[in-house]
Amino acid sequence: MESDRNHSESVLEVKDLFKSFGSLWAINNLSISIEQGSITGLIGPNGAGKTTLFNVIVGEMKPDKGQIFYRDKQITSLKPFQIARLGLGRTYQLIRIFSQMTVLENLLAAANTNKKAGIDKAIELLAKFDLIRYAHDYASQLSLGQQKVLSILRILMLDADLLLLDELAAGVNEEEQKKLLDFIRQLCEHEAKTAFIIEHDMDVISGYCSKVICLNFGEKIAEGSFEEIKGNKNVVDAYFGT
Amino acid sequence: MTENVTEINTSTKISQAAKRVSFAGGLLFFILYVILPFIGSAYLVNLLLIFFIYVAYSEGWNIMSGLTGYVNFGYSIFSGVSGYASAILIIDLGIYWPIAWIAGAVFSIIVALLLGGIMLRLRGSYFAIGMLALLLGVKLLFASKYLAPVTRGGYGFPFIEPVSQTTMYYAAGIVTMFSIFIAYKIITSPFGTRLISIREDEEAAGSLGINATKEKISAFAISAFIGGIAGSIHVAFSNYLEPDTAFSTQWTILPIVMVLLGGQGTVWGPVIGAIILTFIEEIFWSYFPGSYMMIYALVMIFLVIWMPKGIIESLKDKEVLPRTRAI
Numbered sequence: 184m185e186s187d188r189n190h191s192e193s194v195l196e197v198k199d200l201f202k203s204f205g206s207l208w209a210i211n212n213l214s215i216s217i218e219q220g221s222i223t224g225l226i227g228p229n230g231a232g233k234t235t236l237f238n239v240i241v242g243e244m245k246p247d248k249g250q251i252f253y254r255d256k257q258i259t260s261l262k263p264f265q266i267a268r269l270g271l272g273r274t275y276q277l278i279r280i281f282s283q284m285t286v287l288e289n290l291l292a293a294a295n296t297n298k299k300a301g302i303d304k305a306i307e308l309l310a311k312f313d314l315i316r317y318a319h320d321y322a323s324q325l326s327l328g329q330q331k332v333l334s335i336l337r338i339l340m341l342d343a344d345l346l347l348l349d350e351l352a353a354g355v356n357e358e359e360q361k362k363l364l365d366f367i368r369q370l371c372e373h374e375a376k377t378a379f380i381i382e383h384d385m386d387v388i389s390g391y392c393s394k395v396i397c398l399n400f401g402e403k404i405a406e407g408s409f410e411e412i413k414g415n416k417n418v419v420d421a422y423f424g425t
Numbered sequence: 426m427t428e429n430v431t432e433i434n435t436s437t438k439i440s441q442a443a444k445r446v447s448f449a450g451g452l453l454f455f456i457l458y459v460i461l462p463f464i465g466s467a468y469l470v471n472l473l474l475i476f477f478i479y480v481a482y483s484e485g486w487n488i489m490s491g492l493t494g495y496v497n498f499g500y501s502i503f504s505g506v507s508g509y510a511s512a513i514l515i516i517d518l519g520i521y522w523p524i525a526w527i528a529g530a531v532f533s534i535i536v537a538l539l540l541g542g543i544m545l546r547l548r549g550s551y552f553a554i555g556m557l558a559l560l561l562g563v564k565l566l567f568a569s570k571y572l573a574p575v576t577r578g579g580y581g582f583p584f585i586e587p588v589s590q591t592t593m594y595y596a597a598g599i600v601t602m603f604s605i606f607i608a609y610k611i612i613t614s615p616f617g618t619r620l621i622s623i624r625e626d627e628e629a630a631g632s633l634g635i636n637a638t639k640e641k642i643s644a645f646a647i648s649a650f651i652g653g654i655a656g657s658i659h660v661a662f663s664n665y666l667e668p669d670t671a672f673s674t675q676w677t678i679l680p681i682v683m684v685l686l687g688g689q690g691t692v693w694g695p696v697i698g699a700i701i702l703t704f705i706e707e708i709f710w711s712y713f714p715g716s717y718m719m720i721y722a723l724v725m726i727f728l729v730i731w732m733p734k735g736i737i738e739s740l741k742d743k744e745v746l747p748r749t750r751a752i
Contacts, residue, residue, distance in 0.1 A: 242631070263628075264631045264633075264635055264636045266635050267631070267632055272632070273627070279628075279629040284621060284625060288618050288622075290617055293540035297615070338632075338633070341633060
């Protein structure tokens with residue numbers, strides 16, 4: 184019941200979610216709650232349903248059953264662009280920046296304001312990562328790490344406050360990784376953002392996530408802090424087999 | 426930080442230089458355009474009139490297909506429908522021709538809004554072939570006995586232009602300048618940026634809050650309006666209206682080849698493409714009156730092999746032209 188939900192803390196609620204592809208249940212009776220200001224990690228072996236969960240949350244796939252609430256507003260049947268405008272931003276595992284558009288244009292595409300305000304905001308964001316000099320270069324000319332930054336900056340242009348980040352650290356060197364994740368942490372601690380991150384790198388999970396959810400075969404098999412999770416038999420079995 | 430701002434300003438300076446060049450070129454052309462009927466031959470006025478129609482028509486196509494990447498193989502639906510509508514308004518209802526032309530183009534917008542909601546659900550090749558199939562259907566419809574009382578069916582009807590060649594020339598020039606201006610405004614605006622992002626990755630664009638359906642339909646409607654006006658002028662110029670010419674293959678392929686040659690999604694690409702193709706077409710037509718349309722095929726082959734991005738984008742890549750959307 185809506186009145187029972189904790190209004191002040193839960194940013195995202197997934198209730199009894201099911202998603203199948205033919206006879207395969209990619210998500211099987213999943214319920215999750217994400218708290219405001221937290222960085223929550225989503226882990227699990229490949230094929231566990233992590234990216235599928237993100238796809239369903241942002242409306243790119245429709246669930247078979249279940250509901251998704253963003254700040255107590257039901258978003259299950261909304262279109263992706265509507266969900267994005269409400270404040271959910273997602274990045275993709277395989278970066279999907281607009282490669283034949285400039286860095287500045289990539290940011291402007293997400294802006295919902297007039298051109299001048301959009302450019303001002305874009306420059307402000309680019310400055311934080313020392314990317315202003317690339318503003319008029321094609322996005323394809325950036326390094327992988329810079330492209331990852333760009334994909335986050337794009338959703339910040341949207342004023343997204345729930346950031347769904349899919350394997351942000353993958354393929355990026357340690358220094359860039361730290362800078363990226365420190366930035367995410369700073370956004371969550373000081374700018375009222377919340378992050379839900381899919382990761383395979385356990386150092387990242389242990390270093391940044393206050394809560395970790397582990398999926399396997401579309402089901403939640405463990406939930407808790409990293410310390411609680413890492414010794415969990417189900418989690419170990421999922422990754423290494425019995 | 427000062428250094429970074431300067432770099433942004435440098436790029437803006439380049440854009441400003443580009444704008445100045447565009448303005449100067451446009452001004453020069455405008456002067457020539459105004460005085461041509463007084464200093465040039467009727468043939469030249471006629472040629473330029475055809476050129477204007479081609480440019481406006483191609484810019485219209487470019488606004489939709491050049492930017493969003495939804496290649497419209499049925500663009501002559503809009504020009505043909507508008508051409509018929511304006512001809513009927515002029516001949517049967519005695520409406521003053523500029524009003525009839527605009528009314529015809531507005532009718533094209535309505536057609537675009539009706540079709541767009543359905544056709545724009547198709548992607549890529551499906552959209553292209555779907556529009557082509559739709560075009561053929563429309564051609565048959567206009568030739569059929571069902572619409573014959575209005576359209577005169579397959580027989581067509583003679584259309585005595587209510588205006589002189591020179592007046593049409595000036596009107597076409599204005600329409601052309603308008604179409605280039607609209608293209609410029611759209612391409613350099615956030616709307617244009619969103620359209621291009623749809624071409625890049627429509628799903629990712631959606632994840633950034635872009636309502637792709639709305640943007641596509643808007644571009645489709647604007648494209649239909651401009652194509653409609655070009656179609657009305659074309660009909661007035663042709664003196665005879667029938668489904669085969671209003672919805673002809675040539676009229677369908679023409680904007681595609683011109684825009685791809687000049688550079689899709691660029692402001693001046695359609696103009697460059699129109700200049701080259703009008704020129705080549707005149708030459709080819711005098712030597713191969715029956716098969717001059719083969720130049721379209723030859724141009725396409727040339728493009729695919731040597732210049733897939735078109736002329737303007739290739740020049741930007743070679744840094745002959747500044748890298749700005751204003752050109």
